[in-house]
Amino acid sequence: MTLDDQPSHPAARNYVLMLHRDAMPNAGRVLGRLESLASGRRYFFGSVDELLACLSKDTAPAPPPTQELP
Numbered sequence: 001m002t003l004d005d006q007p008s009h010p011a012a013r014n015y016v017l018m019l020h021r022d023a024m025p026n027a028g029r030v031l032g033r034l035e036s037l038a039s040g041r042r043y044f045f046g047s048v049d050e051l052l053a054c055l056s057k058d059t060a061p062a063p064p065p066t067q068e069l070p
Contacts, residue, residue, distance in 0.1 A: 012038045013059065017051075034058075 019025070019032040034043045034054050043054035 014038065015055075 014037040016035045016037065017032065018035070019030070023029055023031050028048075030048050030051060031046045032044075032051075034045065034051060035041070036058055039058075041058060043058065045051040045054055
């Protein structure tokens, strides 16, 4: 057995999705909270589009650090 250096489901992309008690996915009403298990960051969403935006924001590469001139 060989361990893959790049797993298909990396731990850095594990999330907990919590739907609000008033959410009704069958009726298209999706609202709740998304929490990254790796970073602990929490995102609140009120629609599927907002949920996808939260995922996009969390998985976007970090911008390169800026260097300050002396």
